[in-house]
Amino acid sequence: MTKKGEMLYAWTNDAEIQKKAELGGAVTALWKYALESKMVDAVLVVTKGVDLYDAKPVIVTDPKDLAKTAGSLHCGTLLLPKLVKKYLDGAEDKKIGVTVKGCDMMGFYELAKRKQINLDNIIMIGVNCGGSVSPVIARKMIAEKYGVDPEKVHKEEIDKGQFIIEFEGGHKGISVDELEEAGFGRRSNCRRCKLKIPRQADLACGNWGVIGEKAGKATFVEVCSEKGANLMAGAIKKGILETAPANPKGLEIRAKIEGAMLKLGDKWRKHDFEALGEGKDRLQKIMAETSRCIKCYGCIDQCPICYCVDCTTKNPAYVAPGELPVSFMFHLIRYAHIADSCVNCGQCEEVCPAEIPNALFMHAQQVELEKMFGHVPGVSMELPLLAFAEEKTERGRLHNTGSDMIYENVFNPFVKK
Ligand SMILES: Cc1cc2nc3c(=O)[nH]c(=O)nc-3n(C[C@H](O)[C@H](O)[C@H](O)COP(=O)(O)OP(=O)(O)OC[C@H]3O[C@@H](n4cnc5c(N)ncnc54)[C@H](O)[C@@H]3O)c2cc1C
Ligand code: SF4
Ligand code: SF4
Ligand code: SF4
Numbered sequence: 519m520t521k522k523g524e525m526l527y528a529w530t531n532d533a534e535i536q537k538k539a540e541l542g543g544a545v546t547a548l549w550k551y552a553l554e555s556k557m558v559d560a561v562l563v564v565t566k567g568v569d570l571y572d573a574k575p576v577i578v579t580d581p582k583d584l585a586k587t588a589g590s591l592h593c594g595t596l597l598l599p600k601l602v603k604k605y606l607d608g609a610e611d612k613k614i615g616v617t618v619k620g621c622d623m624m625g626f627y628e629l630a631k632r633k634q635i636n637l638d639n640i641i642m643i644g645v646n647c648g649g650s651v652s653p654v655i656a657r658k659m660i661a662e663k664y665g666v667d668p669e670k671v672h673k674e675e676i677d678k679g680q681f682i683i684e685f686e687g688g689h690k691g692i693s694v695d696e697l698e699e700a701g702f703g704r705r706s707n708c709r710r711c712k713l714k715i716p717r718q719a720d721l722a723c724g725n726w727g728v729i730g731e732k733a734g735k736a737t738f739v740e741v742c743s744e745k746g747a748n749l750m751a752g753a754i755k756k757g758i759l760e761t762a763p764a765n766p767k768g769l770e771i772r773a774k775i776e777g778a779m780l781k782l783g784d785k786w787r788k789h790d791f792e793a794l795g796e797g798k799d800r801l802q803k804i805m806a807e808t809s810r811c812i813k814c815y816g817c818i819d820q821c822p823i824c825y826c827v828d829c830t831t832k833n834p835a836y837v838a839p840g841e842l843p844v845s846f847m848f849h850l851i852r853y854a855h856i857a858d859s860c861v862n863c864g865q866c867e868e869v870c871p872a873e874i875p876n877a878l879f880m881h882a883q884q885v886e887l888e889k890m891f892g893h894v895p896g897v898s899m900e901l902p903l904l905a906f907a908e909e910k911t912e913r914g915r916l917h918n919t920g921s922d923m924i925y926e927n928v929f930n931p932f933v934k935k
Contacts, residue, residue, distance in 0.1 A: 519747075519751055520741055520747045520748075520750040520751045520754065521747055522747050523741060524741045525727075525739070525764040526738075526739045526741070526750075526761045526762065526763060526764055527542070527728060527732050527761060527763075527764055527765075527768075528723075528736060528737050528739045528759055528760065528761045529541075529542030529543065529544060529732070529737065529759070529761075530542060530543040530544060530547035530758055530760070531757070531760060532547055532550065532585070534585040535584070537585070538588040538589050539589060540588065540737075541725055541728070541734065541736060541737045542732075542736040542737035543588055543737070544723055544736075544737035544739055545588070545645065545737065546585065547758045547759050548643060548721070548753050549561045549563065549578070549584055549615055549617075550581045550584050550758060551752055551756055551758050552641065552752075552753075553578070553579070553580075553615075554581045554756075555756070557615075557748075557749065558613045558641060559579070559612045559614065560606070560612065560614050560615070561577070561578045561584070561615040561616070561617075562575060562577055562578075562598055562601065562602065562606070562616045563575070563584075563587045563616075563617045564576075564587070564594045564596065565586065565587040565589075565591075566589070566591060569669075570591060570674060571656055571657060572653065573591040573653075575596060575601055577606075590645065590675070592649075592656075592674055592675065592681075593651055593656050594650060595652055595653070595705060597621060597625055597820065597822060597863050597865050598618065598622045598625070599622060599625035599626045599628075599629050599822050600629070600820065600822055602614060602616070602626075602635055603635055608629075608634050608635045609635055610636050611639070612639060613640075614639060614640055615640075615642075615643065616641070616642055617643050617644075617645060618642045618643070618645070619645055619647040619650070620647050620714065620715075620716045621713065621864070622642075623644055623713070623719045624822075624895065624897065625822030625861060625863060626642065626822075627895075627896050627899065628896055629822055629825065630899065631899060631900075631901060631902060631905075632825045632902075634825050637899075641745055642719035642720050643720065643721050643746075643749075644715075644716030644718075644719030644720075644721060644723065644742070645722075645724060646714055646715050646716070646723070646724030646725070647708075647711070647713075647714065647716075648676050648714065648779065649676070649694075649704030649705070649708035649709065649711065650704065651681070651702075651703065651704055651705065652705055655702055655705075656668070658702070659681075662702075663692060663697060663700065664683060664690050666683065667685075670686045671684065671685045672684055672686070677691075679693055679694055680692060680693050680694065681693075706786075706790060706867070706878060707862045707863065707878075709783070709786035709790075710783055710786045710787045710790060712779075712780050712783040712784070713897075714776050714779045714783075715740065717740065718742070718896075718897050719742060720743045720745045720746030720749065721742060721743075721749070721750065722742055723738065723739050724737070724738050725738065726772040726775045726776070727765075727769055727771055727772030729765055729767060730765055730768075732762070736762075738768070738772065790878055791882045791885070794878070807874050807879075808844075808848075808849045808874055808879075809844070809846075810843070810872035810873075811843070811844045811872055811874060812844075812872055813842070813848065814871055815829070815831075815832075816866075816871065817865070817866035817867075817869065817876050818831065819869075820866060820869050821856060821863075822861065822863060823859045823860065823861075824855075824856065829851075830851050830855070831848050831852070836851060837851070849879075853879070853883055856880055857880055858884065858887050858891070858893060858903045858904065859884075859896075859903075860883070860884040860895065861895050862880075862881045862884065863877070864877045865877075887903070915931075918931035918932060919931060919932060920932030
């Protein structure tokens, strides 16, 4: 019987899934079992649209349609939880299975906290994520850095720190570090991301740690919940999934890679946040960038934290209608409402037609708020800061200023000897 906490190599013997799967096809085989056994009513996955730069979300209800959704799309920068809220009634009365990256998973928790998603009805199969690349940047990068026509590429992957493409007549890999130094590579929020193995999903699947003869042919699975254990057990019993205990050396390697990725995330945070400057310079920079905003509301529409029926940015008492450039208040409203819970998913930056680094500004604030209040967004059902104020901690915070007002020592709390 599969148990929570187990680490396994898993692969499917379904030939059709094997053909398209990224690794062992465990993810797709598990969804096939989940649909066939009616554990879920529908599965939400990401699949190739017109080409490999076009990652398209699809709802699958017929298990026969699943095989073609296998495979990882590194240009799939989309976020899934808000689609469940908008188009699937927040999974209120349907059981839905979703393949999630770290940021998708965090978005689900944040929407669940705000009662926009019924997490009891969701099964999440997580995939480790080293990062995703915006489709437009990927095309440009392939043309300029690889000297290859982006239309001729039929497969891309990120492996051992390289972005590798296969195209008619060859393959070529360039290190992600080199690409990023040249201004290409992963999205900037992905560089700062530290959710590499989504352990708050029901299963966390990936490549890291699969060594020996199974390398590239099996999926590494960490069983993260009872729901995940049941799903695995059912699929194994049904004969669609085979497993073997993970190689202990593989476990070590996986932990090392994760550690290195977290360090790299810290390095990019330092780099990006320092580049914002300090004090008034920082404020001027943010005000200048955001003054390009054309009020399309794309950032609000995509953000997994924004759930209000009527956004305060649409209230004429705060932001004058029809006025451009928009008052800074527009962006201040977003910072005030979102910064404590931003999961750094990058959507607000990705969709912005004015190319404002929205996610960078919000993430820089979130990281400081996390240090101040200890609230980590996206990884549990712990309520947002302003939704849950505890008397004891409030008193403690005031006490730590060494004062009876919140004017001084807020950023360098006084500690009583
Ligand atoms: C952007 C990205 C980066 C990744 N980086 C790493 C990494 O650095 N290290 C590592 O160990 N593993 C990484 N993975 C996970 C790995 O590539 C495999 O997806 C995973 O191990 C499952 O393999 P499989 O053969 O069982 O999956 P398959 O059976 O092939 O199924 C893959 C599943 O992923 C879904 N999917 C594909 N693209 C996306 C997307 N962009 N967003 C959400 N879901 C998607 C598919 O719809 C399908 O359900 C990454 C995955 C993605 C999508
Ligand atoms: S934000 Fe993190 S989890 Fe999401 S795509 Fe980027 S690296 Fe992956
Ligand atoms: S503010 Fe931007 S990066 Fe943060 S959660 Fe919202 S959309 Fe994602
Ligand atoms: S997406 Fe960009 S232009 Fe549109 S409202 Fe947000 S910041 Fe303004």
